Amino acid sequence: MSRVAKNPVALPAGVEVKIAGGEISVKGPLGQLSRALHPSVSVAQEDGAVVCKAIDGSKASRSMSGTMRALVNNMVTGVSKGFERKLNLVGVGYRAQAQGKKLNLSLGFSHPVEHELPEGVTAETPSQTEILIKGVDKQLVGQVAAEVRGYRPPEPYKGKGVRYSDERVVLRETKKK
Template identity: 65%
Template sequence: MSRVGKMPIAIPQGVDVSITADQISVKGSLGSLSRPVNKLVSVKNEGGKLVFAPVNESAEANAMSGTMRALVANMVQGVSKGFERKLNLVGVGFRAQAQGQKLNLQIGFSHPVVKDMPAGIKVETPSQTEILIKGADRQVVGQVAAEVRAFRPPEPYKGKGIRYADEKVVIKETKKK
Protein backbone atom coordinates (compact mmCIF):
# COMPACT_ATOMS: atom_id res chain seq x y z
CA MET A 1 0.00 0.00 0.00
CA SER A 2 1.09 3.57 -0.67
CA ARG A 3 3.09 5.08 2.19
CA VAL A 4 1.39 8.43 1.70
CA GLY A 5 -2.02 6.79 1.52
CA LYS A 6 -1.52 5.06 4.88
CA MET A 7 -1.20 8.31 6.83
CA PRO A 8 -4.52 9.66 8.17
CA ILE A 9 -5.40 13.35 7.85
CA ALA A 10 -6.18 15.09 11.13
CA ILE A 11 -9.13 17.47 10.72
CA PRO A 12 -8.36 20.78 12.49
CA GLN A 13 -10.84 22.74 14.62
CA GLY A 14 -13.35 24.70 12.51
CA VAL A 15 -13.07 22.51 9.41
CA ASP A 16 -16.12 20.49 8.28
CA VAL A 17 -15.66 17.50 5.99
CA SER A 18 -18.62 15.85 4.26
CA ILE A 19 -18.17 12.63 2.29
CA THR A 20 -20.74 11.36 -0.20
CA ALA A 21 -20.51 8.40 -2.57
CA ASP A 22 -18.92 10.42 -5.36
CA GLN A 23 -17.66 13.67 -3.78
CA ILE A 24 -15.75 15.01 -0.78
CA SER A 25 -16.35 18.58 0.41
CA VAL A 26 -14.24 20.55 2.87
CA LYS A 27 -15.46 23.81 4.46
CA GLY A 28 -13.39 26.13 6.61
CA SER A 29 -12.79 29.74 7.54
CA LEU A 30 -11.14 30.55 4.18
CA GLY A 31 -13.82 28.97 1.95
CA SER A 32 -15.01 25.61 0.74
CA LEU A 33 -13.52 23.15 -1.72
CA SER A 34 -14.88 19.94 -3.22
CA ARG A 35 -13.39 17.15 -5.31
CA PRO A 36 -14.81 13.99 -6.88
CA VAL A 37 -13.79 10.78 -5.09
CA ASN A 38 -12.04 8.19 -7.23
CA LYS A 39 -13.96 4.89 -7.38
CA LEU A 40 -10.75 2.97 -6.56
CA VAL A 41 -10.38 4.68 -3.15
CA SER A 42 -12.56 4.39 -0.05
CA VAL A 43 -12.64 7.41 2.28
CA LYS A 44 -13.82 7.20 5.90
CA ASN A 45 -14.06 9.73 8.73
CA GLU A 46 -12.91 7.90 11.86
CA GLY A 47 -13.01 10.07 14.98
CA GLY A 48 -11.83 13.35 13.48
CA LYS A 49 -9.33 11.73 11.10
CA LEU A 50 -9.78 10.95 7.41
CA VAL A 51 -8.55 7.49 6.43
CA PHE A 52 -7.93 6.46 2.81
CA ALA A 53 -7.71 2.87 1.59
CA PRO A 54 -7.57 1.25 -1.85
CA VAL A 55 -10.73 -0.68 -2.79
CA ASN A 56 -8.78 -3.61 -4.26
CA GLU A 57 -5.15 -4.77 -4.45
CA SER A 58 -4.36 -3.33 -7.90
CA ALA A 59 -1.37 -1.03 -8.40
CA GLU A 60 -3.65 1.70 -9.78
CA ALA A 61 -5.88 1.65 -6.67
CA ASN A 62 -2.78 1.75 -4.47
CA ALA A 63 -1.42 4.78 -6.33
CA MET A 64 -4.77 6.58 -6.32
CA SER A 65 -5.14 6.17 -2.54
CA GLY A 66 -1.93 8.17 -2.03
CA THR A 67 -2.96 10.73 -4.64
CA MET A 68 -6.42 11.25 -3.12
CA ARG A 69 -4.93 11.55 0.35
CA ALA A 70 -2.47 14.24 -0.81
CA LEU A 71 -5.18 16.18 -2.68
CA VAL A 72 -7.58 16.12 0.29
CA ALA A 73 -4.76 17.08 2.69
CA ASN A 74 -4.12 20.14 0.50
CA MET A 75 -7.85 20.95 0.58
CA VAL A 76 -7.93 20.75 4.40
CA GLN A 77 -4.83 22.93 4.72
CA GLY A 78 -6.18 25.39 2.13
CA VAL A 79 -9.50 26.04 3.90
CA SER A 80 -7.84 26.34 7.32
CA LYS A 81 -4.51 28.15 6.66
CA GLY A 82 -4.50 28.92 2.93
CA PHE A 83 -1.68 28.91 0.40
CA GLU A 84 0.42 31.75 -0.94
CA ARG A 85 3.01 32.23 -3.66
CA LYS A 86 5.41 35.17 -3.74
CA LEU A 87 6.83 36.64 -6.95
CA ASN A 88 9.57 39.27 -7.36
CA LEU A 89 10.04 41.70 -10.24
CA VAL A 90 13.66 42.27 -11.25
CA GLY A 91 14.40 45.01 -13.77
CA VAL A 92 14.63 48.78 -14.07
CA GLY A 93 11.15 50.31 -14.14
CA PHE A 94 9.35 47.03 -13.47
CA ARG A 95 6.34 47.69 -11.22
CA ALA A 96 3.29 45.81 -10.02
CA GLN A 97 0.08 47.24 -8.56
CA ALA A 98 -2.92 45.35 -7.21
CA GLN A 99 -6.28 46.98 -7.95
CA GLY A 100 -9.03 44.84 -6.42
CA GLN A 101 -9.21 41.61 -8.43
CA LYS A 102 -6.78 42.89 -11.08
CA LEU A 103 -3.01 42.92 -11.18
CA ASN A 104 -1.51 45.76 -13.20
CA LEU A 105 2.05 45.08 -14.38
CA GLN A 106 4.52 47.44 -16.03
CA ILE A 107 7.28 45.09 -17.16
CA GLY A 108 9.08 46.81 -20.01
CA PHE A 109 6.43 46.56 -22.70
CA SER A 110 4.94 49.60 -24.44
CA HIS A 111 1.64 48.88 -22.66
CA PRO A 112 0.68 47.80 -19.15
CA VAL A 113 -0.24 44.12 -18.71
CA VAL A 114 -3.46 43.55 -16.76
CA LYS A 115 -4.23 40.11 -15.27
CA ASP A 116 -7.70 39.36 -13.88
CA MET A 117 -7.66 37.07 -10.86
CA PRO A 118 -10.04 34.08 -10.79
CA ALA A 119 -12.63 33.69 -8.01
CA GLY A 120 -11.13 32.77 -4.65
CA ILE A 121 -7.71 34.27 -5.37
CA LYS A 122 -6.46 37.45 -3.68
CA VAL A 123 -3.48 39.42 -4.94
CA GLU A 124 -1.44 41.86 -2.87
CA THR A 125 1.56 44.03 -3.63
CA PRO A 126 3.49 44.79 -0.41
CA SER A 127 5.98 46.81 -2.50
CA GLN A 128 6.18 47.77 -6.17
CA THR A 129 8.44 44.82 -6.95
CA GLU A 130 6.69 42.11 -4.90
CA ILE A 131 3.51 40.20 -5.73
CA LEU A 132 1.74 37.98 -3.19
CA ILE A 133 -0.89 35.56 -4.54
CA LYS A 134 -3.12 33.96 -1.88
CA GLY A 135 -5.97 31.46 -1.98
CA ALA A 136 -7.47 28.28 -0.56
CA ASP A 137 -6.92 26.05 -3.62
CA ARG A 138 -3.23 25.13 -3.97
CA GLN A 139 -3.58 24.18 -7.63
CA VAL A 140 -5.19 27.50 -8.64
CA VAL A 141 -2.67 29.58 -6.64
CA GLY A 142 0.22 27.83 -8.39
CA GLN A 143 -1.41 28.15 -11.81
CA VAL A 144 -2.06 31.90 -11.41
CA ALA A 145 1.53 32.43 -10.21
CA ALA A 146 2.83 30.53 -13.25
CA GLU A 147 0.65 32.61 -15.61
CA VAL A 148 1.91 35.88 -14.08
CA ARG A 149 5.52 34.67 -14.32
CA ALA A 150 4.96 33.69 -17.97
CA PHE A 151 4.35 37.35 -18.94
CA ARG A 152 8.10 37.99 -18.52
CA PRO A 153 10.12 34.96 -17.36
CA PRO A 154 13.67 35.72 -16.12
CA GLU A 155 16.12 35.99 -18.97
CA PRO A 156 19.52 34.24 -18.59
CA TYR A 157 21.92 37.15 -19.28
CA LYS A 158 20.87 39.86 -16.80
CA GLY A 159 18.19 37.98 -14.83
CA LYS A 160 15.50 40.55 -15.60
CA GLY A 161 11.88 39.42 -15.42
CA ILE A 162 9.33 38.01 -13.01
CA ARG A 163 10.60 35.20 -10.79
CA TYR A 164 9.40 33.19 -7.82
CA ALA A 165 10.79 34.42 -4.49
CA ASP A 166 12.71 31.15 -3.95
CA GLU A 167 13.87 30.77 -7.57
CA LYS A 168 17.58 30.86 -8.40
CA VAL A 169 18.35 32.18 -11.89
CA VAL A 170 21.64 30.98 -13.38
CA ILE A 171 23.22 33.90 -15.22
CA LYS A 172 25.06 32.96 -18.42
CA GLU A 173 28.38 34.45 -19.35
CA THR A 174 28.34 36.77 -22.36
CA LYS A 175 29.82 35.66 -25.67
CA LYS A 176 33.58 36.23 -26.04
CA LYS A 177 35.44 37.09 -29.24
Protein backbone atom coordinates in the same frame (compact mmCIF):
# COMPACT_ATOMS: atom_id res chain seq x y z
CA MET B 1 1.10 -0.11 -0.87
CA SER B 2 1.35 3.65 -0.99
CA ARG B 3 3.13 4.91 2.10
CA VAL B 4 1.54 8.35 1.72
CA ALA B 5 -1.99 6.93 2.00
CA LYS B 6 -1.19 5.10 5.25
CA ASN B 7 -1.11 8.40 7.19
CA PRO B 8 -4.57 9.77 7.99
CA VAL B 9 -5.29 13.47 7.36
CA ALA B 10 -5.83 15.13 10.75
CA LEU B 11 -8.70 17.63 10.86
CA PRO B 12 -7.92 20.86 12.75
CA ALA B 13 -10.57 22.61 14.85
CA GLY B 14 -13.25 24.34 12.78
CA VAL B 15 -12.88 22.12 9.69
CA GLU B 16 -15.84 19.98 8.58
CA VAL B 17 -15.68 17.18 6.01
CA LYS B 18 -18.67 15.73 4.15
CA ILE B 19 -18.33 12.66 1.96
CA ALA B 20 -21.38 11.87 -0.19
CA GLY B 21 -22.17 10.79 -3.73
CA GLY B 22 -18.61 10.29 -4.90
CA GLU B 23 -17.59 13.78 -3.80
CA ILE B 24 -15.76 15.18 -0.79
CA SER B 25 -16.35 18.72 0.44
CA VAL B 26 -14.23 20.44 3.09
CA LYS B 27 -15.48 23.54 4.87
CA GLY B 28 -13.32 25.70 7.13
CA PRO B 29 -12.80 29.24 8.40
CA LEU B 30 -11.28 30.46 5.09
CA GLY B 31 -13.78 28.91 2.68
CA GLN B 32 -15.07 25.72 1.13
CA LEU B 33 -13.60 23.29 -1.39
CA SER B 34 -15.05 20.20 -3.04
CA ARG B 35 -13.58 17.53 -5.32
CA ALA B 36 -14.78 14.37 -7.01
CA LEU B 37 -13.41 11.16 -5.51
CA HIS B 38 -11.62 8.59 -7.63
CA PRO B 39 -13.75 5.43 -8.04
CA SER B 40 -10.89 3.08 -7.03
CA VAL B 41 -10.30 4.82 -3.67
CA SER B 42 -12.50 4.69 -0.57
CA VAL B 43 -12.41 7.78 1.65
CA ALA B 44 -13.85 7.68 5.16
CA GLN B 45 -13.89 9.95 8.21
CA GLU B 46 -12.70 8.24 11.42
CA ASP B 47 -11.89 9.78 14.83
CA GLY B 48 -11.35 13.36 13.64
CA ALA B 49 -9.26 12.28 10.65
CA VAL B 50 -9.80 11.35 7.01
CA VAL B 51 -8.52 7.96 5.85
CA CYS B 52 -7.94 7.01 2.19
CA LYS B 53 -7.69 3.33 1.21
CA ALA B 54 -7.37 1.47 -2.07
CA ILE B 55 -10.49 -0.57 -2.88
CA ASP B 56 -8.60 -3.38 -4.58
CA GLY B 57 -4.91 -4.29 -4.59
CA SER B 58 -4.11 -3.09 -8.11
CA LYS B 59 -1.14 -0.81 -8.63
CA ALA B 60 -3.30 1.99 -10.08
CA SER B 61 -5.67 1.85 -7.11
CA ARG B 62 -2.80 1.95 -4.60
CA SER B 63 -1.15 4.89 -6.32
CA MET B 64 -4.45 6.80 -6.55
CA SER B 65 -5.02 6.31 -2.82
CA GLY B 66 -1.82 8.26 -2.11
CA THR B 67 -2.83 10.93 -4.61
CA MET B 68 -6.30 11.31 -3.08
CA ARG B 69 -4.78 11.54 0.40
CA ALA B 70 -2.47 14.35 -0.76
CA LEU B 71 -5.37 16.18 -2.45
CA VAL B 72 -7.56 15.92 0.66
CA ASN B 73 -4.65 17.12 2.82
CA ASN B 74 -4.20 20.16 0.54
CA MET B 75 -7.92 20.90 0.78
CA VAL B 76 -7.84 20.74 4.60
CA THR B 77 -4.72 22.92 4.76
CA GLY B 78 -6.26 25.40 2.31
CA VAL B 79 -9.49 25.96 4.23
CA SER B 80 -7.68 26.20 7.58
CA LYS B 81 -4.45 28.11 6.79
CA GLY B 82 -4.60 29.01 3.10
CA PHE B 83 -1.83 29.01 0.51
CA GLU B 84 0.33 31.83 -0.79
CA ARG B 85 2.94 32.24 -3.50
CA LYS B 86 5.38 35.15 -3.56
CA LEU B 87 6.74 36.61 -6.80
CA ASN B 88 9.54 39.16 -7.24
CA LEU B 89 9.95 41.53 -10.19
CA VAL B 90 13.58 42.08 -11.18
CA GLY B 91 14.36 44.78 -13.73
CA VAL B 92 14.44 48.52 -14.18
CA GLY B 93 10.91 49.90 -14.34
CA TYR B 94 9.21 46.60 -13.57
CA ARG B 95 6.24 47.30 -11.31
CA ALA B 96 3.11 45.60 -10.06
CA GLN B 97 -0.08 47.03 -8.59
CA ALA B 98 -3.10 45.10 -7.31
CA GLN B 99 -6.49 46.72 -7.92
CA GLY B 100 -9.37 44.59 -6.73
CA LYS B 101 -9.69 41.55 -9.02
CA LYS B 102 -6.98 42.82 -11.41
CA LEU B 103 -3.22 42.80 -11.26
CA ASN B 104 -1.60 45.61 -13.28
CA LEU B 105 1.94 44.80 -14.38
CA SER B 106 4.52 47.02 -16.03
CA LEU B 107 7.09 44.60 -17.44
CA GLY B 108 9.02 46.58 -20.02
CA PHE B 109 6.56 46.02 -22.85
CA SER B 110 5.12 48.88 -24.90
CA HIS B 111 1.81 48.32 -23.10
CA PRO B 112 0.81 47.53 -19.51
CA VAL B 113 -0.19 43.94 -18.79
CA GLU B 114 -3.49 43.47 -16.97
CA HIS B 115 -4.04 40.04 -15.40
CA GLU B 116 -7.60 39.15 -14.34
CA LEU B 117 -7.60 37.11 -11.11
CA PRO B 118 -9.99 34.13 -10.95
CA GLU B 119 -12.59 33.68 -8.20
CA GLY B 120 -11.01 32.53 -4.94
CA VAL B 121 -7.59 34.12 -5.52
CA THR B 122 -6.41 37.48 -4.22
CA ALA B 123 -3.23 39.40 -4.93
CA GLU B 124 -1.40 41.87 -2.71
CA THR B 125 1.54 44.09 -3.53
CA PRO B 126 3.51 44.91 -0.34
CA SER B 127 5.97 46.85 -2.53
CA GLN B 128 6.09 47.69 -6.24
CA THR B 129 8.36 44.74 -6.98
CA GLU B 130 6.66 42.09 -4.83
CA ILE B 131 3.44 40.20 -5.53
CA LEU B 132 1.72 37.96 -2.97
CA ILE B 133 -0.86 35.60 -4.45
CA LYS B 134 -3.16 34.05 -1.83
CA GLY B 135 -6.01 31.57 -1.96
CA VAL B 136 -7.62 28.45 -0.58
CA ASP B 137 -7.00 26.14 -3.57
CA LYS B 138 -3.32 25.18 -3.88
CA GLN B 139 -3.61 24.27 -7.56
CA LEU B 140 -5.30 27.56 -8.45
CA VAL B 141 -2.77 29.68 -6.52
CA GLY B 142 0.11 27.91 -8.28
CA GLN B 143 -1.57 28.27 -11.67
CA VAL B 144 -2.11 32.02 -11.26
CA ALA B 145 1.50 32.46 -10.09
CA ALA B 146 2.73 30.51 -13.14
CA GLU B 147 0.59 32.63 -15.49
CA VAL B 148 1.95 35.88 -14.02
CA ARG B 149 5.50 34.53 -14.23
CA GLY B 150 4.83 33.47 -17.83
CA TYR B 151 4.42 37.09 -18.99
CA ARG B 152 8.16 37.69 -18.49
CA PRO B 153 10.11 34.67 -17.17
CA PRO B 154 13.62 35.42 -15.87
CA GLU B 155 16.11 35.62 -18.71
CA PRO B 156 19.49 33.89 -18.27
CA TYR B 157 21.88 36.79 -19.01
CA LYS B 158 20.80 39.60 -16.67
CA GLY B 159 18.16 37.74 -14.63
CA LYS B 160 15.44 40.27 -15.45
CA GLY B 161 11.82 39.16 -15.26
CA VAL B 162 9.22 37.78 -12.90
CA ARG B 163 10.49 35.04 -10.61
CA TYR B 164 9.33 33.08 -7.59
CA SER B 165 10.84 34.33 -4.34
CA ASP B 166 12.56 30.98 -3.75
CA GLU B 167 13.69 30.56 -7.37
CA ARG B 168 17.39 30.64 -8.11
CA VAL B 169 18.30 31.92 -11.58
CA VAL B 170 21.69 30.74 -12.86
CA LEU B 171 23.18 33.53 -14.97
CA ARG B 172 25.05 32.65 -18.16
CA GLU B 173 28.21 34.27 -19.29
CA THR B 174 27.86 36.53 -22.34
CA LYS B 175 29.57 35.79 -25.65
CA LYS B 176 33.19 36.93 -25.91
CA LYS B 177 34.75 38.25 -29.12
